[in-house]
Amino acid sequence: MSSIKRVNVAKRLSDMAVYNGVAYLAGQVPDDATLDITGQTAQVLATVDKLLAEAGTDKSRILMAQIFITNMKEFDGMNKAWDAWVADGNAPPRATVESRLANPDYKVEIVVTAAVG
Numbered sequence: 516m517s518s519i520k521r522v523n524v525a526k527r528l529s530d531m532a533v534y535n536g537v538a539y540l541a542g543q544v545p546d547d548a549t550l551d552i553t554g555q556t557a558q559v560l561a562t563v564d565k566l567l568a569e570a571g572t573d574k575s576r577i578l579m580a581q582i583f584i585t586n587m588k589e590f591d592g593m594n595k596a597w598d599a600w601v602a603d604g605n606a607p608p609r610a611t612v613e614s615r616l617a618n619p620d621y622k623v624e625i626v627v628t629a630a631v632g
Contacts, residue, residue: 522569531566533631538570540627542583548620552589555622556596563627572631574600577607581626583614593623 523530532539543562545555567573584593590611601607616624 520570522566531570533570536631537578538567538572538627538629538631540566540629542624542626544616544618544621544624548618548622552584552586552592552622553596556593556625557600559623559625560596560600563625567627567629570629570631572629573602574629575602575605576630577602577605577627578630579628580607580609582609582611583616583624583626584611585613585616585622587613589622 517535520533521529521531522533528541530541530543540563543559543566545558546562547558548555550558564574567576582593582597584590593611614624616622
């Protein structure tokens, strides 16, 4: 049986678990909640890049992305950062929903699952 690798383990959650060739990222949020939706999204995607690299994979191997934004009126701003980031020819299946987030200053949270290896 394969072992589970957990990254950045805290009391309540880990940033990522890698098991059986798949990296499962927790919801990633911005470090700077004062940024607009485009800036927050770009910051979150940079964190996703770092976590995927730590797992030995990258954004071209994303199997699924789930995006939570606090206001659908900011959908275009989120997509501006997403479109600049997503790997050409490898846009993953994606869901985007409007939702309240744990910190009222967060505008976006992104969950990613990616193939490793």
